[in-house]
Amino acid sequence: TQNELHASIMQKINNHPCYSQDAHQHYARIHVAVAPACNIQCNYCNRKYDCSNESRPGVTSYKLSPEEAVKKVLHVGGLIQQLSVVGIAGPGDGLANPKQTFETFSLLKKYAPDIKLCLSTNGLMIHKHIDEIAKYNIEHVTVTLNSVDETGEIGSKIYPWVFYEHKKHRGVEGAKLLLEKQLLGIQMLVERGILVKVNSVLIPGVNDEHLPFVARKVKELGVFIQNVMPIISKPEYGTKFGLDGVPSATHKQLMKAQEACDVNVKLMRHCRQCRADAVGLLGEDRSDEFFKESFADKS
Ligand code: CLF
Numbered sequence: 001t002q003n004e005l006h007a008s009i010m011q012k013i014n015n016h017p018c019y020s021q022d023a024h025q026h027y028a029r030i031h032v033a034v035a036p037a038c039n040i041q042c043n044y045c046n047r048k049y050d051c052s053n054e055s056r057p058g059v060t061s062y063k064l065s066p067e068e069a070v071k072k073v074l075h076v077g078g079l080i081q082q083l084s085v086v087g088i089a090g091p092g093d094g095l096a097n098p099k100q101t102f103e104t105f106s107l108l109k110k111y112a113p114d115i116k117l118c119l120s121t122n123g124l125m126i127h128k129h130i131d132e133i134a135k136y137n138i139e140h141v142t143v144t145l146n147s148v149d150e151t152g153e154i155g156s157k158i159y160p161w162v163f164y165e166h167k168k169h170r171g172v173e174g175a176k177l178l179l180e181k182q183l184l185g186i187q188m189l190v191e192r193g194i195l196v197k198v199n200s201v202l203i204p205g206v207n208d209e210h211l212p213f214v215a216r217k218v219k220e221l222g223v224f225i226q227n228v229m230p231i232i233s234k235p236e237y238g239t240k241f242g243l244d245g246v247p248s249a250t251h252k253q254l255m256k257a258q259e260a261c262d263v264n265v266k267l268m269r270h271c272r273q274c275r276a277d278a279v280g281l282l283g284e285d286r287s288d289e290f291f292k293e294s295f296a297d298k299s
């Protein structure tokens with residue numbers, strides 16, 4: 001029934017700091033940076049740094065093996081009582097590194113069964129891994145969806161290439177392929193009752209006017225929450241790539257875009273654009289504290 005559905009959703013979000021505005025003051029998340037590779041190129045991403053679909057660009061996270069990641073989660077869990085969620089959000093794409101990602105989730109399920117699992121991805125490979133996502137009871141998946149333009153025109157300005165099935169697909173062709181797989185993946189997640197968050201990066205002059213169409217599609221697909229986040233440009237970052245001239249989105253531009261996207265789909269307004277090894281409450285990133293402590297086997 002409608003009531004049962006509501007209760008099960010509340011159960012899933014009540015201690016997830018990103019899916020619930022109320023929870024973010026009380027519950028903490030940890031990101032484990034186990035996924036270095038990526039299978040697409042976003043023009044706003046410099047691969048030396050974290051995946052900018054979920055993260056603040058310009059920081060380099062400390063990479064961990066699945067075993068090291070679990071050690072870190074158990075250690076941090078003992079110190080931060082509000083820890084409720086473990087996320088994999090880079091530094092590349094979780095599903096471009098399926099071995100590391102699912103090994104980590106499998107170990108977490110075994111050694112930290114009470115913690116919620118969360119995954120962030122560009123969406124290209126969800127359809128190939130949907131069974132594993134369900135198997136490890138990953139209740140929360142974030143997909144970055146910056147364009148739903150079927151001609152691939154807008155997408156091609158954001159994604160110069162997409163690597164899929166041993167081939168690099170460039171320009172419009174790559175953008176269309178990515179969109180097709182993203183929509184398929186989101187549909188599959190929703191069908192399985194997995195809560196989907198869509199991140200949309202606001203890139204002024206590229207997709208700002210288009211974002212309300214993304215919001216409408218997101219609503220139609222049954223996505224739980226949308227997070228419109230501003231592109232952050234840094235001098236040391238993105239200079240090689242195609243969005244050189246695009247400055248960071250301003251607060252005003254973000255407010256305007258969020259307002260335009262407010263089409264009945266829940267809108268996240270408390271995102272902190274966390275790094276791929278973030279630790280703590282959303283507002284108080286403690287990654288540096290735990291960065292210094294080494295969880296990697298040096299032997
Ligand atoms: Fe991490 Fe992302 Fe899961 Fe949250 S972050 S993988 S959904 S547990 Fe949250 Fe950070 Fe914003 Fe992400 S505030 S960048 S939305």
Ligand code: SF4
Nearest residue numbers: 038042045051052053
């Ligand atoms: Fe960078 Fe993430 Fe895009 Fe990959 S998906 S290119 S890591 S922003």
